[in-house]
Amino acid sequence: MVSRLNRLTTERSATIILFLLVFAMASRISVDTDLWWHLRSGQTIAETGQLIYPDPFSHTLTGVVHWNHSALSDALLYAIWRHSGFAGITVASAIVAVAGMFFLFVTCRGSAYPRAFLIVLGAATAAVFWSPRPQMLSFLLASVLLWILRDLKYNRRDRLLWIPPLQMIWCNAHGGFIIGYLLIGAFVLGEVLNSKLGTSDSPLPFQYIRKLLLLSVASIPLLALNPLGIHAYGVPFSTIFMPELNRYIQEWQSPDFSQTRAWGFFLLLGLVLTTIFWSKRKLDFTEWFLVCGSAAMSLLAARNLALFAIVAVPVASDHLDDILQGLGWVIPFRDFESPVRGVVNLCLVISVSVGLAARLGHLLSSETISAGLKSALPVDAVEQLDSLELPGNMFNSYNWGGYLMFHAPQHPVFIDGRSDLYRSFLDEYYRIATAGGGWQQALDRWRIGFAVIESNSGLAEALASDQDWKTAFQDPLASIFLRRSPLSNG
Numbered sequence: 001m002v003s004r005l006n007r008l009t010t011e012r013s014a015t016i017i018l019f020l021l022v023f024a025m026a027s028r029i030s031v032d033t034d035l036w037w038h039l040r041s042g043q044t045i046a047e048t049g050q051l052i053y054p055d056p057f058s059h060t061l062t063g064v065v066h067w068n069h070s071a072l073s074d075a076l077l078y079a080i081w082r083h084s085g086f087a088g089i090t091v092a093s094a095i096v097a098v099a100g101m102f103f104l105f106v107t108c109r110g111s112a113y114p115r116a117f118l119i120v121l122g123a124a125t126a127a128v129f130w131s132p133r134p135q136m137l138s139f140l141l142a143s144v145l146l147w148i149l150r151d152l153k154y155n156r157r158d159r160l161l162w163i164p165p166l167q168m169i170w171c172n173a174h175g176g177f178i179i180g181y182l183l184i185g186a187f188v189l190g191e192v193l194n195s196k197l198g199t200s201d202s203p204l205p206f207q208y209i210r211k212l213l214l215l216s217v218a219s220i221p222l223l224a225l226n227p228l229g230i231h232a233y234g235v236p237f238s239t240i241f242m243p244e245l246n247r248y249i250q251e252w253q254s255p256d257f258s259q260t261r262a263w264g265f266f267l268l269l270g271l272v273l274t275t276i277f278w279s280k281r282k283l284d285f286t287e288w289f290l291v292c293g294s295a296a297m298s299l300l301a302a303r304n305l306a307l308f309a310i311v312a313v314p315v316a317s318d319h320l321d322d323i324l325q326g327l328g329w330v331i332p333f334r335d336f337e338s339p340v341r342g343v344v345n346l347c348l349v350i351s352v353s354v355g356l357a358a359r360l361g362h363l364l365s366s367e368t369i370s371a372g373l374k375s376a377l378p379v380d381a382v383e384q385l386d387s388l389e390l391p392g393n394m395f396n397s398y399n400w401g402g403y404l405m406f407h408a409p410q411h412p413v414f415i416d417g418r419s420d421l422y423r424s425f426l427d428e429y430y431r432i433a434t435a436g437g438g439w440q441q442a443l444d445r446w447r448i449g450f451a452v453i454e455s456n457s458g459l460a461e462a463l464a465s466d467q468d469w470k471t472a473f474q475d476p477l478a479s480i481f482l483r484r485s486p487l488s489n490g
Contacts, residue, residue, distance in 0.1 A: 005342030009334050011112040013345035015105075017352050018116045019098055022123050024356050026097035027090060027363060029372030032131035034417040035077070035089070037402030040409070041068055042078025051227035055421065057405045059393045059412040060446065066421045069175035069235045071227050073134035086373075087364040093132040096140050097123075100310070103143040107150045107314045110321030111331050118320070121271065122313035125264035126306035129251065135303070138176035141166060142310050145180050149187050150314060152212075153204050153286070160211055164219035171223040171232055178236035179307060184216050186293055190286025200284045235420075242419070244426040246301075248398075249419055255302040265305050269295060272312045275319035280326065287315045377403050378478035381452055385411060388472055388480065392449020392487050395459075398429060400452065400478075414446070435462035444487075451481045 037057075045051060051071045054063040068074065080088045101119055108115040130136065145166060151157045163184075170177040191209055194200035226232040239245070245252040255262040272291060294311040297304040324330055337345065362368055373379055378400055385408055394411050396404055401416025415422055415429045422429070432439045435458045453460050455474055463469040463481045473480040 005339060005346060006336045008342045008345045008349075009337040010341065010345060011331075011333060013349055014116055015112050016349050018105075018112075018119060019102065020349075020352050020356050022101050022119065023094050023098050024359060025123055025127055026094035026130050027360060029086075029363065029369055030090065030093065030131045031372065031376035032133060033377070033399045033402050035132050035402070036406040037416050037418060038070065038074045038077050038133060039081055040402065040405040041071070042074035042076070042081075043406070045071060045075045046078055046082075057409075057413060058401075058416065060414055060425065061421060062412070064421065066418060067228050067231050067235070069171075069228060069232065069420075070134035070173065072169075072172040073137055073174060077132065077134075086369050089132045090364060091360075093130065093136055096136045097127070097130050100126075100140040100143040103140075103147040104310060104313050107147040108317035109154070109314075110317055110324065111333065113331065114320050114324060115317055118271075118313045118317050121264060121268050122309040125268050125312075126309040128261045128264070129303055129306050134174040135176060135306075137173040138170065138179060139306050139310070141170045141173070142176075142179050142183065142307060145183055146310055146314065149183065149212075152208060153187075153191070154202055156208075158208070158211075160208075160215050163212075163215045164222055167216075167219040168222040168225055172226050175235040175239055177223070181216065182293070183290070183311075184212065186289035187286055188213060190284070190289045193285040197285075199282055200286070201282050239420055242423060244423060245419060248426050248430060251303040252301045254299055255305065262302070262305070265298060265308060268309060268312050268316070272316040272319075275316050275323060279319035279322040281319060281322050287318075291315055374477075376477075378452060380475055381473055381478035381480055382408050384473045384480060385452075388450075388482065390450045391483055392447045395432065395443060395446070395448040395451040395453070397453050397457070398426075398433070404452065414448070432459065434458045440466075447487055449483050449487060451479075453479060453481070455479045 040057065044053070044056075052065060052067065055061055055066050077089065080092050084091075101123055104122060105115055105119050108118060126139065130139075145163070148159045148162055148166075151159065163180075167177060167180050170180055188209055191200075191204040194203040195206065195209075223232050224230055228235070255265065257263070257266065276287070276291075290311045294304065294308040298308040370379075378397075382404065390411070393414070394404075395414045398415050398417065401413040404411065404413050405416055415425065419426065428442065431437070432442050433453070439459070439462065450472070451459065451463065453463075455476060455478060460479050460481070464471060464479075468484055469481045470484050471479060472482045
């Protein structure tokens with residue numbers, strides 16, 4: 001026992017505690033409304049065995065095929081839900097987040113302490129969009145890919161054969177697989193310039209660049225091994241060039257830097273630029289392409305903040321380690337510790353583990369989960385639906401469509417979070433939701449007999465003052481409105 005404790009050095013203890021804390025940061029009651037339509041999709045896959053099917057969930061686009069680019073993730077999410085419920089979903093999402101940060105940690109350079117600092121800062125930046133959704137697998141796979149590329153560049157360890165299967169899995173899990181090719185493209189272009197101009201301390205030999213290019217190209221046909229077939233190739237482009245996303249969907253808009261949750265990006269960007277200019281390492285085009293490209297993507301769409309964290313943390317570690325080495329501020333690594341320190345370190349790890357277990361016990365209790373969901377979702381309103389006589393079709397909030405799909409499947413939704421399915425229909429939805437011009441006629445045209453919407457929305461205010469509608473349920477979060485008179489057959 002003593003000999004094993006001798007190996008529990010302060011550095012190793014700090015690393016263990018770091019990832020326990022990252023797990024605690026990633027473990028939270030998610031109120032991300034997209035989770036629910038992913039679960040409903042996964043449930044349909046499990047029950048019917050069909051991966052592609054005409055949409056059965058909405059009354060506005062009934063029969064339109066939804067080319068779901070996250071079928072693998074949806075099936076996994078539902079399998080976890082079926083066996084362990086919301087608690088299992090929460091833990092699984094946290095494990096994926098920790099795994100992504102672990103690959104960043106091992107690709108960083110320097111002693112454990114500055115790396116731990118950077119991991120915490122990177123987690124604070126990325127955690128803004130950590131939630132149980134398919135994009136979490138994009139976060140993990142991007143971290144793995146960057147680890148492969150950096151390990152090749154700095155340690156000459158060749159794991160490039162992993163790239164084709166990694167990209168194939170990524171394409172089946174999430175439409176963000178294009179990120180992998182963007183990382184590879186920036187890496188290849190940067191390394192070519194580094195070799196030609198001699199601007200890097202460790203330029204990659206051309207034989208590795210050629211192999212990377214060949215395997216990346218070879219991975220492209222594998223993307224068609226997908227329920228979408230050749231349609232998979234167009235998924236990223238059809239999403240990126242969808243103007244409705246920038247107009248209406250918050251995560252596709254530029255970050256709101258007046259909110260504290262976006263400050264991690266500023267701190268990490270400032271740190272990576274400061275360390276680049278302060279250190280004596282040569283200019284590396286690969287670093288600049290990766291950092292500048294991911295920073296630009298983050299400024300265009302807040303959902304890319306996690307990608308920036310993946311790229312910036314290892315680059316900052318390279319230059320921070322160079323600075324600390326130059327200043328002589330380096331704590332040498334010890335492989336063994338004194339027995340007394342080993343015991344102290346063990347006590348620290350146990351204390352943090354007990355604290356984490358207590359937090360998880362509270363977080364995953366049915367009371368905490370219920371309170372968390374009720375704070376952001378129409379839980380009570382949905383429970384009232386079966387007790388009401390509901391005429392006609394439903395109009396619902398965009399944010400709550402997925403929740404209604406999963407928890408009230410007997411009522412086809414007007415719209416839900418599958419923005420790639422609804423596309424230009426978002427204009428119609430927002431005109432009604434904001435009680436814009438012609439909203440009454442639009443409700444008539446869609447034969448809307450009841451609405452489940454936010455109590456503080458523009459439409460709720462309009463319906464409350466309209467004599468043709470009455471309030472059937474209302475709480476501070478959600479309201480149900482019913483038509484007073486039956487819809488005409490015209």
